[in-house]
Amino acid sequence: MSTQEKTALILVDVINSFFEPGHPNYYKAVEDVLEPMRALRKAASENNIVTVHAVERHRPEVFHDFEWKKLPVHHLEDAHDADFFADFRPQGKNETVVIKRRFSAFFATDLALFLHEQKVTRVIIAGVKTNVCIRATAQDAFANGFEPVIVREATNSNRPHLAEASLEDIERYMGRVVSLDEGLEMLA
Template sequence: MVEKEKTALILVDVINSFFEPGQPNYYAGVENVLEPMRALLKTARESGTIVVHAVEKHRPEFHDFEWRKLPIHHLENAHDAAFFDDFRPEGPRETIIFKRRFSAFFATDLALFLHEQKVTRVVIAGVKTNVCIRATAQDAFASGFEPVVPREATNSNRPHLAEASLEDIDRYMGRVVPLGDALGMLA
């Protein structure tokens, strides 16, 4: 007998740094993912689906290996690392995972948490498709989850890399689906 898929929503880096104009990682067009992500979040909240807010945070007084490639960013309690607009966690079915690398799974307890909740599929939305979304989808797959990426709920300032990443996710790791399909999985 095949068990019904239990799905969780993972929102990746929905923080001021990417979505507030003038912040270090903001790029033109990023706002196009806001309404699709709001629809995903609303549906998940209404159905009682687990919502994971995976956000990058770094310790302000300590060196971080990531800074060899990137400028210092997303420090604890800094404005750029705060949740954007109406994407703050609410209620008992939402949790926060702090990550220090691109993937929400790498060096966090996300896989353990989701396995304990009997989750088998994760809908992944946020930014950037070719960096954090791809890394999270790859590690979701490696951790035994089916990653699903709603096409309208992610993008990048490098569209050609975003498209290549979506192709790889769909071909090798999971599925890239229209927003409506993802909403149905969360309902």
């Protein structure tokens, strides 16, 4: 990494809805990304690297939400399914939260502004699901002038063929797809 590059870690939707068995968005393979995400977060913490927890939250049902035209009502503010999973609650001086209402952590949030203010040029993106929120976040990271890096072991989907296609597109058109070891090196 040159002196001009600065990296941040973005953890996308590490919430009960995806990671706690019994919720509609849970799938067994999601558990495979937990330890790689913990390793990335630990490396970021040890090296004073900004970690952003990008989590989906929606207002109560009394308010219309366009996303519900396509998906059932989900991730309402203060609901258990929208809460941070297990030990992924933000902690430490270098961690912050961005609330998102769509798939991308950048769309209609202040994430790009925040990262530019921190002089970040590269974002390592981990979480779920590769073909939906991870891809949308990577695409918008690229559109906002950041190099998106996806750590292969730290993301997956209940639609593996779509996850692989998304990783191929990210590598080809937007950023990089790296191994966990490479991701950890970028956070060193």
